[in-house]
Amino acid sequence: YKTKLCEKFEREGECPYHHKCVFAHGESEMRGAAPKFNDNPLYKTRPCQRFAEQGACPYGEKCQFAH
Incomplete structure (x- = not known):
């Protein structure tokens, strides 16, 4: 959760999911790495x-x- 930047936000400067987006909207929202999904x-x-x-x-x- 919020371990990667939102591609749409990075590309267009906005995201239709706003605060509900699971991706980070800027470095300030980034969190530490999440467990690998295959785990x-x-x-x-x-x-x-x-x-x-x-x-x-x-x-x-x-x-x-x-x-």
């Missing part, structure tokens, strides 16, 4: 609802759900 036994164990319904997911490989 989490639940990582990508549930299907991505967007991918299932729409055939695509805007998060691509960064999605925490299975495609």
Whole structure:
């Protein structure tokens, strides 16, 4: 959570998720490194609802759900 910069905020100067965004909006919001996702036994164990319904997911490989 907030261990990487928000690409949309960096690119466009704003983010549609505002304070609900899980990515940092600037260095001041950055936190220490989070545990690796592959250490989490639940990582990508549930299907991505967007991918299932729409055939695509805007998060691509960064999605925490299975495609």
